[in-house]
Amino acid sequence: MSIGAVPPRYRISIDRDQCMLCERCVESCPYGVFRSSDGRILIDSRRCTACHRCIAMCPRDAIDLKERPVDYRSHPLWTREIRESIYTQARSGKIILAGMGNALPYPVIFDRLVLDACQVTNPSIDPLREPMELRTYVGKKPSRLEIRKDEKGDVELLTKLSPNLMLETPIMIAHMSYGAISRNAQLSLARAAKEMGTYMGTGEGGLHHALYPYQDRMIVQVASGRFGVDIDYLERGAAIEIKIGQGAKPGLGGHLPGEKVDEDVSSTRMIPVGTDALSPFPHHDIYSIEDLKQLVRSLKEATEWKKPVFVKIAAVHNTAAIAAGIARSSADAVVIDGFRGGTGAAPKVARDHVGIPIEAAIASADAKLREQGIRNEVSLIASGGIRESADVAKAIILGADAVYIGTAALVALGCRVCGNCYRGLCPWGIATQREDLVSRLDPETGSKQAANLIQAWTHELSELMGAAGINSIESLRGNRDRLRGYMLDEGLMKVLDVKTVGA
Amino acid sequence: MCGIIGVIDRGRKEMDGSLIRRALSLMKERGSGEGAGYAVYGCYPEFKDCYALHVFFDDIHVTKGALDETLRRWGEIVHDEEIPTRDQPNLRRVHTPWRYFFRPDPKMMSWSTSPEDDIVTNLVMSVNTEKKGALIFSSGKNMGVFKASGWPEDVADFYRIQDYNGYLWLGHNRYPTNTPGWWGGAHPFNLLGWSVVHNGEITSYGTNQRYIQSFGYHCTMFTDTEVVAYLFDLLVRKHQLPEDLAMKALAPPFWDEIDRMEEKERELDTAIRLTYGPALMNGPFAIVVARPDMMLGITDRIKLRPLVAGENGKKLYISSEEAAIRRMDPEVGKVSMPRAGYPVIGRVES
Structure with a gap:
């Protein structure tokens, strides 16, 4: 014990005057912070993850949580996180796992971009009184239409x-x-997707039979582990997505800890119970772009060319050129996942240091596809760090056809972004397979909340478009003129193809 | 805010410029004296097989030599001269307007299916992008654009517009808001046979402009109207869409309407929206577009700008205001207000 204990990250305290010893906190906390003994609630703050379940469930608001109650001597370089990573690794000799998205304080580009609105010379459009079209088609489009007009004037x-x-x-x-x-x-989430007329991804874990009723709203994923992939799975999905990479850990494979692989997960993924599901870094049949093309076409062939095939990559330095290559592979859509994308489990070093922000990645991919004259032939989907409707609008202006939301959707289900997803003990019933915890999340309520979020963002998006005098989403897409950079550097504004405020 | 007017005589009977001058001057409230212009089709019968290139020179002694040389490299200058003008007290002469009657050498682009049009388009794009003190603002055959910064009647008198004759005229009176009033920014905008006058502000300009640029067009005039001319050229000349379908790409029916259509029509309209989504023009506009064989007027999908059509015999008028039409032709009948997003088309009889 030469290193000794590090200071607790959080301190939980109970207002004993308020507490009525109902023990809901004890029940709520799967991490074991609370224990009841001799008519008193005992607290082990060191176990706390700040998931807030106890606070949310306490009928008397008696629980208080403080972050960093005891801190280190402050130092700009040797931060608490850095020091603790070293202690952990000095003890274990291992890679540090982490959950959720990038946790370093990089500047958020979305927050340095402002939207435009109409004044006088063109009227804004009131979405309550005029049609506002957000309908979006994701998939391949022809570069031009061939039309024949016969002598009667009928068009074919x-x-x-x-x-x-x-x-x-x-x-x-x-x-x-x-x-x-x-x-x-x-x-x-699946019910919410269906209700809102949109789609959701299965991830690389197969499709559980409970989800079959929503299969026409599911995009089935084929990742390097090929978990759960068979022809039945492919045929059930509305579309297929090949996952090459993920924003939270570009270049790395997937990691599902064995703790989360129960009977049901095992049968859906087609792997043994209790084993870590580690998908390989690359697909073992994709070593170059032409191999990807073969996989895209094989999947299409297997499903009789009836389903769009997406390809998802992590946002990395050369994303634009890679996206252009994918666009020419018969893929129908390119998904780009920015470095803020969340995850259940990733090596912390990759999560925090590899990849680039979605704003720059989507803008450069959009520009590259335009340069090659094929932008409208393929869809671009932005993902990773979309937090609110303004981010959606900005991502679309920077060139996306649509966005994927992950963390935000989970937050709508109650997630508090505590970042302990990899431990399998999620007190909100989200990132866990423990039956008692799972049952805390009622799909009826959950779907309503997720649908509400999408509905609210959709309304807000309509208002932002109306304010900008735009009544159809395709006129927002790539319309960089309606965005300005606020305190962004010139190089980045060039990449984003936006002017500065005031210009 | 701007005033627009167009007239076509479908029997190709010629009109001189004095009538459209009167009509445009009536819509004074729609302008600010910072830009006006006219386009006339059929005005150069003696050079009808040549491309009439109208050019603004900044300093003719410095800039003309280089343009002459470029044109000679790509074809033959059949004739060139200064466009006759007469100074007006309220109009400041900023550029020297010049015209070339130019015959491109098709061998210079033998791989193309329309080498002459492509040579002229490329010349317009490259000269205007280089910004070396020369701007080609009109490039069609047997037609010409005349424009400047000023009130409609001053611009008309400057060019002596009443001395030109044509079977199709466009006029535009400008109130610039999003870009400065300058000679190149006045309407009509033109490329080859296409001319456009526009009232409005295209809120989708950033999308349209980037779309059109990926097909090799360059927007050089700092205004949203230019993009309309290029979109027409792309959809109708290059992609060979019938004009009414090209219009549907620019101002498509709403999805609600499309969903209610019969299957065949629904498929077609869906295909147009999917394929040409980036060409959709959003925001308020009323435009009149002309080509040697037709004139067409259309508004945005919710008609945020006025557009009126009138007919008298073989003449079709389209304008921002009925009063302007009546000023040209007090006998006009069949005055109507076109539906939002639906084109009014007048074609020359063959």
Whole structure:
């Protein structure tokens, strides 16, 4: 014990005057912070994750939580996180695992971009009184239409359209696997997707039979572990997504800790109970872009060219060129996942240091595709760090057709972003498979909350568009003129193709 | 805010410029004296096979030599001269307007299916992008654009517009708000046979402009109207869409309407919206577009700008105001207000 204990991260205290010893906190906390003994609630603050379950459940608001009650001597370089990582690794000799998205305080580009609105010279459009179109088609589009007009003036369309997904709002729910999240969490999100006329991803965990009723709203994922993939799975999905990489850990494979692999997860993923589900870093049949093309086409062939195939990559330095390559592979959509994208479990070093922000990645990919004259032929989906409707609007202006939301959707289910998803003890019933915890999340309520969030953002998006004098989402897409950079540096504004405020 | 007017005689009977001058001057409230212009089709019968290139030179002694040389490299200058003008007290002469009658050498672009049009388009794009003190603002055959910063009647008198004759005229009176009033920014905008006058502000400009640029067009005039001319050229000339379908790309029916259509029509309209989504023009606009064989007027999908049509015999008028039409033709009948997003088209009889 030469290192000794590090200071507790949080301190929980109970206002004993308020406490009525109902023990709901004891029941609520799967981490074991509370214990009841001799008519008194005992507290072990060191176990606390700040998940807030006890605070949310306490009928008397008697519980108080303080972050960093005891801190280190402050130092700009040797931060608390750095020091504690060293202690942990000095003890274990291992890679540190972490949950949720990038936790370093990089500047948020979205927050340095401001939207435009109409004044005088063009009227804004009131979405309560005029039609406002957010309908979005995700998939391949022809570069031009071939049309034949006969002598009677009848028009015949010669171009055949590829299958597209029709979204009533450009907000989709991201891929979060069964295993990483619970069945009730997936059910909640799937119902919400169906209700809102949008889609959700299965993640790389297969499709549990409880989700079959929503399969026409599910995008089934094929990742490097190929968990749960068979022809039945492919045929059930509305679309197929090949996952090459993920924003939270670009270049790395998936990691589902064995603790979360119960009977049901095991059968859905087609792996043994209790084993870690480690998907490999690369797909073992994809070592270059032409291999990806073969996989895209094989999946299409297997499903008779009836389903769009997406390819998801993590946002990295060369994303634009990679996206252009994918666009030419018969893929229908390119998903780009920024470095703030969340995850159930990732090595902390990758989560915090690898990849680039979605704002820059989507803007450069959009520009590259335009440069090559193929932008409208393929859809671009932005994901990773979309927190509110303004982010959706900004992502679309920077070139996205639609966005995926992951963390935000979980927060709508109650998640407090405590970042302990990899431990399998999620007190909100989201990132856990423990039956008693899972049952805390009622899919009925959960779906309503997730649908409410998407509905609210959709309304806000309509208002932002109306204020900008735009009544159709396609006129927002890539419309960089309606965005200005506020205190952004010149190099970045060039990448984003936006002017500064005042210009 | 701007005033627009267009007239076509479908029997190709010629009109001189004095009538449209009167009509446009009536809509004074719609302008601010910072830009006006006219387009006339059929005005150069003696050079009808040549591209009439109208150019603004900044300093003719410095800039003209280079343009002459460029044009000679790509074809033959059949004739060139200064466009006759007469100074007006209220109009400041900023540029020297010049015209070339130019015959491109198709061998210079033998791989193209329309080498002459492509050579001229490329010349317009490259000259205007380089910004070396020369701006080609009109490039069609047997037609010409005449424009400047000023009130409609001053611009008309400056160019002596009443001395030109044509079967199709466009006029525009400008109240600039989003870009400065300058000669190049006055309407009509033109590329090859296409001319556009526009009232409004296209809120989707950033999307439209980036879309059109990925097909090799360059927007050089700092105004949203230019993009309309290029979109027409792309959809109708290059993609060969019938004009009414090209219009549907720019101002498509709402999805609600499309959902209610018969299957065949629904498929077509869906395909248009999917394929040409980035060409959709949003925000308030009323435009009149002309080509040697037709004139067409259309507004945005919720008609945030006025547009009136009138007919008298073979003449079709389209304007921001009925009064302007009546000023040109007191006998006009069949005055109507076109539905939002639906085009009014007048074609020359063959």
